[in-house]
Amino acid sequence: MFELLATDTVTKARLGRLTTPHGVIDTPVFMPVGTQASVKAMDPRELLESGTQIILGNTYHLHVRPGMEIIGAAGGLHRFMNWSLPILTDSGGFQVFSLAKIRKITEHGVEFRSHLDGSPLFLGPRESMQIQKGLGSDIAMVFDECPPAGSKPKEYQAAVERTLRWARECREQPRAPGQQVFGIVQGGTHPELRERCARELVAMQFDGYAVGGVSVGEPEPEMLRAIEMSEPHLPAAQPRYAMGLGTPAQMIQLISRGIDMFDCVLPTRVARNGTAYTHKGAYNAKAGYNKADFRPIEEGCQCYCCRHFTRAYIRHLLNVDEILGLRMLSVHNTHLYLTLMAEVRQHLRQGTFGEFARDYLAHYVPTKRVLAARDAER
Amino acid sequence: MFELLATDTVTKARLGRLTTPHGVIDTPVFMPVGTQASVKAMDPRELLESGTQIILGNTYHLHVRPGMEIIGAAGGLHRFMNWSLPILTDSGGFQVFSLAKIRKITEHGVEFRSHLDGSPLFLGPRESMQIQKGLGSDIAMVFDECPPAGSKPKEYQAAVERTLRWARECREQPRAPGQQVFGIVQGGTHPELRERCARELVAMQFDGYAVGGVSVGEPEPEMLRAIEMSEPHLPAAQPRYAMGLGTPAQMIQLISRGIDMFDCVLPTRVARNGTAYTHKGAYNAKAGYNKADFRPIEEGCQCYCCRHFTRAYIRHLLNVDEILGLRMLSVHNTHLYLTLMAEVRQHLRQGTFGEFARDYLAHYVPTKRVLAARDAER
Numbered sequence: 001m002f003e004l005l006a007t008d009t010v011t012k013a014r015l016g017r018l019t020t021p022h023g024v025i026d027t028p029v030f031m032p033v034g035t036q037a038s039v040k041a042m043d044p045r046e047l048l049e050s051g052t053q054i055i056l057g058n059t060y061h062l063h064v065r066p067g068m069e070i071i072g073a074a075g076g077l078h079r080f081m082n083w084s085l086p087i088l089t090d091s092g093g094f095q096v097f098s099l100a101k102i103r104k105i106t107e108h109g110v111e112f113r114s115h116l117d118g119s120p121l122f123l124g125p126r127e128s129m130q131i132q133k134g135l136g137s138d139i140a141m142v143f144d145e146c147p148p149a150g151s152k153p154k155e156y157q158a159a160v161e162r163t164l165r166w167a168r169e170c171r172e173q174p175r176a177p178g179q180q181v182f183g184i185v186q187g188g189t190h191p192e193l194r195e196r197c198a199r200e201l202v203a204m205q206f207d208g209y210a211v212g213g214v215s216v217g218e219p220e221p222e223m224l225r226a227i228e229m230s231e232p233h234l235p236a237a238q239p240r241y242a243m244g245l246g247t248p249a250q251m252i253q254l255i256s257r258g259i260d261m262f263d264c265v266l267p268t269r270v271a272r273n274g275t276a277y278t279h280k281g282a283y284n285a286k287a288g289y290n291k292a293d294f295r296p297i298e299e300g301c302q303c304y305c306c307r308h309f310t311r312a313y314i315r316h317l318l319n320v321d322e323i324l325g326l327r328m329l330s331v332h333n334t335h336l337y338l339t340l341m342a343e344v345r346q347h348l349r350q351g352t353f354g355e356f357a358r359d360y361l362a363h364y365v366p367t368k369r370v371l372a373a374r375d376a377e378r
Numbered sequence: 379m380f381e382l383l384a385t386d387t388v389t390k391a392r393l394g395r396l397t398t399p400h401g402v403i404d405t406p407v408f409m410p411v412g413t414q415a416s417v418k419a420m421d422p423r424e425l426l427e428s429g430t431q432i433i434l435g436n437t438y439h440l441h442v443r444p445g446m447e448i449i450g451a452a453g454g455l456h457r458f459m460n461w462s463l464p465i466l467t468d469s470g471g472f473q474v475f476s477l478a479k480i481r482k483i484t485e486h487g488v489e490f491r492s493h494l495d496g497s498p499l500f501l502g503p504r505e506s507m508q509i510q511k512g513l514g515s516d517i518a519m520v521f522d523e524c525p526p527a528g529s530k531p532k533e534y535q536a537a538v539e540r541t542l543r544w545a546r547e548c549r550e551q552p553r554a555p556g557q558q559v560f561g562i563v564q565g566g567t568h569p570e571l572r573e574r575c576a577r578e579l580v581a582m583q584f585d586g587y588a589v590g591g592v593s594v595g596e597p598e599p600e601m602l603r604a605i606e607m608s609e610p611h612l613p614a615a616q617p618r619y620a621m622g623l624g625t626p627a628q629m630i631q632l633i634s635r636g637i638d639m640f641d642c643v644l645p646t647r648v649a650r651n652g653t654a655y656t657h658k659g660a661y662n663a664k665a666g667y668n669k670a671d672f673r674p675i676e677e678g679c680q681c682y683c684c685r686h687f688t689r690a691y692i693r694h695l696l697n698v699d700e701i702l703g704l705r706m707l708s709v710h711n712t713h714l715y716l717t718l719m720a721e722v723r724q725h726l727r728q729g730t731f732g733e734f735a736r737d738y739l740a741h742y743v744p745t746k747r748v749l750a751a752r753d754a755e756r
Contacts, residue, residue: 037694041701066694073670074690082686291444292451308460312452316415316444323419323701
């Protein structure tokens with residue numbers, strides 16, 4: 001189902017092709033996040049025009065609202081939201097451990113209360129896989145335990161054991177037709193835990209492998225180390241997915257480290273706060289200095305926003321709380337993420353990725369927070 | 379600039395064509411409202427797909443934010459917001475009298491404080507026309523005084539006198555190339571004031587005439603009477619515009635009374651509250667009874683929303699506060715308003731409008747508030 005088409009000679013970057021029931025995905029790929037059956041502020045046409053190949057849906061959120069009875073009656077998530085290309089669903093593990101009030105963790109899963117109305121719910125490997133079967137996603141994720149950044153070694157250890165036991169159980173559950181299942185490597189920044197988790201998962205023979213426990217509040221260098229500790233133990237013949245990441249520059253760094261798939265709320269989330277991504281870093285599109293700037297958000301960009309509107313207009317829309325402002329930044333940011341992936345694939349085809357990545361990172365100005373974390377490492 | 383192409387034999391309905399610098403408008407026409415240089419939640423492509431021929435912009439709001447310096451530097455409102463079809467701008471009179479804290483009304487205009495930051499501003503016939511010239515709208519409105527519903531006869535009288543004096547002054551101001559100017563009939567529900575105001579304005583020879591002082595909180599029967607008192611005194615050869623109106627059924631009633639142009643925030647405003655218009659009345663698209671209803675918002679509708687999504691999906695989006703929900707209802711409601719106008723024009727061409735209007739009104743269920751006001755009249 002996954003073909004490795006080329007590997008970069010300078011970095012670990014890979015060009016691949018992943019075949020799913022709803023279509024073929026060229027990798028490296030960025031997956032816009034449609035938590036509640038909608039990529040925030042965007043419609044399917046805008047997603048397709050941006051070059052979206054696959055989106056992500058959230059098992060936990062969809063289970064809470066609208067619930068599986070309604071999605072089941074609609075004929076699955078694709079039909080419910082009218083999205084005909086592939087969908088990857090996460091397992092709900094991350095949300096249960098980060099959003100919900102946990103009442104009890106047992107061998108079979110987690111008893112918790114809904115983050116909305118406090119109603120009691122239970123999610124474990126069986127339940128998660130059953131919901132993901134009902135959603136009919138092309139790629140399902142195993143139900144894992146993801147500890148927050150800065151947990152104790154003992155907690156990471158316990159999370160790895162539980163994640164492995166649950167992965168084994170997920171592996172055996174019924175699936176939707178053609179549905180692939182990916183394992184998730186946990187283990188924090190402990191090399192021996194990452195290695196053990198990866199090796200055990202690989203022995204279970206999943207269709208792909210994700211690195212989890214990243215993008216949980218840790219500084220960038222720690223995130224990169226977690227990836228570097230996990231990747232060497234994953235088979236070349238399967239796709240690798242870094243969960244919840246990242247900025248444009250981080251994706252380039254992660255592709256260089258052998259990652260094929262990404263998902264991140266950043267492009268649409270920061271858009272709603274008035275932040276525009278460019279290939280040279282992000283800027284505040286709402287700031288006063290844009291008020292009479294009649295250039296597009298990013299010069300040369302071919303997205304709907306940049307072909308039609310100026311910074312001055314977008315700044316005005318954001319300033320007066322017009323929905324079109326955040327809509328257009330969502331379109332621009334998502335387009336930028338997806339065209340970056342297309343550019344990366346082109347360079348991998350041509351054998352020029354190493355040079356491209358070096359150049360991209362040299363010109364990209366990260367946020368102050370990322371820069372501070374890098375400095376702290378030196 | 380206005381051609382009267384046909385008049386209905388049963389009602390006073392008219393088919394017309396209005397030529398402006400940015401294009402030809404077929405009447406009867408509905409003008410979506412783009413108060414702050416954006417029709418709320420919609421982009422220009424969605425407006426064009428809905429059949430929009432002309433939009434409205436608000437002088438008062440645009441004067442406050444972003445201000446004429448920026449719109450001037452952009453080359454006018456069309457270029458600032460990238461809208462190439464006609465634009466009608468109101469004069470700011472309505473907003474000054476309804477939104478702002480008035481400090482003093484003089485012969486030359488109104489001293490008031492911005493509704494945003496309390497900063498002192500002045501708007502009168504000269505200032506309003508100067509701003510509208512700078513905006514470069516195809517149709518400018520005179521600066522009028524619009525008293526709230528239920529004002530005293532003396533107040534309506536004074537407002538008519540002031541409106542006429544200001545109209546005369548507006549008439550003499552410089553205009554943008556090809557810009558038309560419409561007079562506004564005030565006078566509340568006093569037939570003699572409406573007649574006097576209309577006759578005096580007509581003597582000034584404007585390019586078109588609006589009925590103002592409607593949609594200011596009065597019950598529907600009173601609104602219809604205000605139109606009926608004004609219309610007979612307006613020349614057949616010019617377009618007539620009912621300001622701030624109305625529901626689909628009200629537009630049919632007003633077209634039957636000889637009105638050619640409408641603007642209203644209803645289709646997009648109620649969309650943001652989860653209300654969907656249909657040709658048989660409005661309903662709450664957010665209500666629980668839609669949760670497993672897999673029909674479109676309105677069966678047979680050809681808008682983007684109805685061609686792609688179900689009531690169950692839209693209800694879910696509204697229920698979980700996803701922007702796509704209110705976006706899609708804005709698209710649907712606006713499409714419904716505009717296709718209704720296209721249908722009306724087709725019936726006027728065919729000579730079947732009277733029958734169509736009777737049938738439409740017989741099947742349209744107005745809101746409880748409108749029905750109560752009708753009952754109170756009996």
